[in-house]
Amino acid sequence: MxxxxxxxxxxxxxxxxxxxxxxxxxxxxxxxxxxxxxxxxxxxxxxxxxxxxxxxxxxxxxxxxxxxxxxxxxxxxxxxxxxxxxxxxxxxxxxxxxxxxxxxxxxxxxxxxxxxxxxxxxxxxxxxxxxxxxxxxxxxxxxxxxxxxxxxxxxxxxxxxxxxxxxxxxxxxxxxxxxxxxxxxxxxxxxxxxxxxxxxxxxxxxxxxxxxxxxxxxxxxxxxxxxxxxxxxxxxxxxxxxxxxxxxxxxxxxxxxxxxxxxxxxxxxxxxxxxxLPSADAEIWEALVLGVKDYARKCGFSKAVIGLSGGVDSALVSAIAAAALGPQNVLGILMPSPYSSEHSISDAQQLARSLNITTQTLSIGSLMTSYDAALGEMFTGTESGVTEENLQSRIRGNLLMAVSNKFGHLLLTTGNKSEVAVGYCTLYGDMNGGLAVIADVPKTRVYSLCRWLNRSSEVIPNNIITKPPSAELKPDQTDQDALPDYDTLDDILERLVQKQQSADDIVAAGHSAAVVEKVIGLVTRAEFKRRQSAPVLKVTDRAFGMGWRMPIASRWSLAISKPASETQPALLATDQTLMTSA
Known part of the structure; x- marks a missing residue:
């Protein structure tokens, strides 16, 4: 038979x-x-x-x-x-x-x-x-x-x-x-x-x-x-x-x-x-390429648009999109601000040449000035900070959505799992889009995938891989101003999200109690952002998608690791979950 x-x-x-x-x-x-x-x-x-x-x-x-x-x-x-x-x-x-x-x-x-x-x-x-x-x-x-x-x-x-x-x-x-x-x-x-x-x-x-x-x-x-x-x-x-x-x-x-x-x-x-397939990187790459290809095809899209920052995340998403849809069907938008470094612009342009994708440049400096003027009276007497930084991301998000709407392109978001987990992303800004391509890929794996892509030739410009990661929303900013180094962060997140370990277990694995407490707080507070994100292509056992069903309005802390009877009275007091609008 x-x-x-x-x-x-x-x-x-x-x-x-x-x-x-x-x-x-x-x-x-x-x-x-x-x-x-x-x-x-x-x-x-x-x-x-x-x-x-x-x-x-x-x-x-x-x-x-x-x-x-x-x-x-x-x-x-x-x-x-x-x-x-x-x-x-x-x-x-x-x-x-x-x-x-x-x-x-x-x-x-x-x-x-x-x-x-x-x-x-x-x-x-x-x-x-x-x-x-x-x-x-x-x-x-x-x-x-x-x-x-x-x-x-x-x-x-x-x-x-x-x-x-x-x-x-x-x-x-x-x-x-x-x-x-x-x-x-x-x-x-x-x-x-x-x-x-x-x-x-x-x-x-x-x-x-x-x-x-x-x-x-x-x-x-x-x-x-x-x-x-x-x-x-x-x-x-x-x-x-x-x-x-x-x-x-x-x-x-x-x-x-x-x-x-x-x-x-x-x-x-x-x-x-x-x-x-010979390696985890090879598996994840093939999965993400197929995920983008089929999502676009089955939803009726033939072209994609991506915000090119000159960073490693947008570089990887651009490479995936070019492989999935063909480079002729990928449009990269450069949106420099007064805080954008020269190398970020040149790195993005070099990436586009390497992938053979088309680019357009839409500078946002004048738009930032207009927003500041419009909000100036209401914000009088307040200090400039995260709100003003996030306006840059939201301006970029609006421009990308305008291009998507005008030309019928699928907007691909570029946030990785580490950022999405701790809320290091902006609602209605860099979270805008129809598909979150690498939102189940930790930052350390993003680097690993880029190095894997470059195993035979330089697909991703080397400077993109080696320079310190930065949102470039203020002068000399790096991700590690706000977050632990990504090796540390990703290990804590894997233990917390994937393995569902307690705070005590994570500290026992060698991490600082203060850092663990900070990360758990960030993960908890970012739930309302994740609920509003685009569909996340799943490549790990525990993705921020349909398999992740945490409440938004909750007073249970992920830091609690023991039953109430072992730690506190029956009327257990837990920290209130606070949300930010970042």
């Missing part, structure tokens, strides 16, 4: 386009002699469809589309296609109205429908909001005159509950063990598993463990593409009964692979094994 692994890039909600995509790859698979076609989770509607799932018309049109697709498939080809399936018993049983399902298309009809059993509700996942859990082991038999193969069907999370691998179970049932107990010959897993840096290694270790422990081959199919803030990396992979990789698809691109199941040997035969 020849199995075609269709690693495709669906667009959420594009039922007709996605069906055509599946039909096209089905024809390719049939031409290669495939017997069974595998597609990713919710491949017909794209993942994640979010609250589109609450619209009955969306579910009904999906049903019509899957029936039409079944009739249109090449003769002799069996396919598994992901969709949301109506739960007809929902009202009577008090259940959710739909299932997350895989339809078995065979002989011109929907022969059977399998339901996902484990519904993740953590980080970016919210499947229990929409779906009812399946309760049965999903099995079908692929039969020909020569062979009969019992195939177990699992959907994404169904694979992620091995007690022997994780040391615990997150759900009462393990669908893989249930299938093995039913005597299946092969397990397939149809997934839409979002990318985070290093996740493929974890996936492969987990799948290898399951295949080897259960002496059962596993074929894993993953979606690729960017859908809003989530990026899907593909890297579909197959393991034989010994837990050895026998096939792997490409990373961050559409792919169609064939892997053969030998019914006599009861195992998968060796196929094409494509290499994984």
């Amino acid at each position: 020849k199995i075609a692994i269709a690693q495709i890039n669906p667009t959420v909600g594009d039922l007709t386009g996605n069906a055509q995509r599946i039909l096209s790859v089905a024809q390719q698979a049939a031409n290669l002699g495939a017997d069974l076609l595998l597609t990713p989770e919710l491949s017909l509607c794209g993942y994640p469809p979010r609250d589109l799932l609450m619209r009955p018309s969306f579910i009904q049109q999906m049903k019509q589309q899957i029936e039409a697709l079944a009739k249109a498939l090449p003769a002799g080809l069996t396919a598994l296609v992901g969709l949301a399936e109506d739960n007809s018993a929902a009202a009577a049983k008090g259940e959710k109205p739909i299932f997350n399902s895989m339809a078995l298309l065979q002989g011109g009809q929907v022969a059977k429908v399998f339901h996902k059993r484990l519904l993740p509700t953590y980080d970016v996942f919210d499947e229990d909001r929409y779906f009812e859990s399946g309760t049965e082991a999903n099995i079908f038999t692929y039969e020909t005159a020569e062979e009969s193969v019992r195939i177990g069907v699992t959907i994404c999370e169904d694979l992620w509950n091995s007690e022997s691998f994780w040391g615990r179970r997150a759900y009462p049932v393990d669908p893989i063990q249930a299938l093995v107990g039913e005597g299946v010959d092969l397990v397939v897993n149809l997934s839409a598993s979002p990318f985070t840096c290093g996740k493929q290694t974890l996936r492969e270790n987990m799948i290898a463990h399951a295949a080897k422990q259960n002496r059962c081959p596993i074929v894993y199919v993953n979606q690729i593409g960017g859908n809003d803030d989530l990026i899907f990396d593909g890297q579909s992979v197959s393991f034989n009964r010994q837990g050895e990789v026998v096939s792997r698809a490409a990373a961050f691109t559409d792919d169609l692979q064939l892997v053969e199941f030998d019914a006599i040997a009861q195992d998968l035969q060796p196929g094409e094994i494509k290499a994984t």
Whole structure:
């Protein structure tokens, strides 16, 4: 039996386009002699469809589309296609109205429908909001005159509950063990598993463990593409009964692979094994390029505009945009103020030449003077400070939005994760934009990515990488006037945000208590800014996006690390969260 692994890039909600995509790859698979076609989770509607799932018309049109697709498939080809399936018993049983399902298309009809059993509700996942859990082991038999193969069907999370691998179970049932107990010959897993840096290694270790422990081959199919803030990396992979990789698809691109199941040997035969990416920088780069490319394409943008400051963040975002959209489709706007250094202007111009992108210069000195005059009477008797500094950023933000509106360009914001975490960014200024490209990339990783880009030639001018980072909103300003050095800051933020360590734990790791307290305060107060930011492309386990759901109006301090009974009376007094308008 020849199995075609269709690693495709669906667009959420594009039922007709996605069906055509599946039909096209089905024809390719049939031409290669495939017997069974595998597609990713919710491949017909794209993942994640979010609250589109609450619209009955969306579910009904999906049903019509899957029936039409079944009739249109090449003769002799069996396919598994992901969709949301109506739960007809929902009202009577008090259940959710739909299932997350895989339809078995065979002989011109929907022969059977399998339901996902484990519904993740953590980080970016919210499947229990929409779906009812399946309760049965999903099995079908692929039969020909020569062979009969019992195939177990699992959907994404169904694979992620091995007690022997994780040391615990997150759900009462393990669908893989249930299938093995039913005597299946092969397990397939149809997934839409979002990318985070290093996740493929974890996936492969987990799948290898399951295949080897259960002496059962596993074929894993993953979606690729960017859908809003989530990026899907593909890297579909197959393991034989010994837990050895026998096939792997490409990373961050559409792919169609064939892997053969030998019914006599009861195992998968060796196929094409494509290499994984060589480093974390390479992974993150490919993810961000795909994220920008698909966000623009799927939202109807063909060109992007970026504010070029001569700093390392805007340099990296410009390089990503040029790779994603083509340099001819990227416009860089230089907006020097009286505080802008000469090297910042020259560095930005050198970067533009290196990337071959177009630039325009809009000086803001006269606009600053006009703002000062307009506010002069009201601000009489006050000291000049952060408010006046932020006016520069807001002037620039207005200019960039004007260009975006006038020419239909997608404005890309350039703030990194370190800045977004502590609020070292300006609302309605440098936070303006439609997509926050590197807002899940810490500052230290920004530098690492730029050095990686320059590994063969100088893509990012070296002076941009080596000079002290500065917002240049006042004379001789550097970021470290207000923040710890970025090595220190990023380590504290990783422990606080990603690992969710307490203040005591972070101090015990070697950081100054005063610095830790300051950083925690900044992170807490910046929540209202983050809530107003553009969608953040997710590349880490804990991004400031849909998986980060902190309250804005809160008096709980992230610095508190012990239960009230151990530290204070039951009526626990906590510091009031204060907001700034920076």
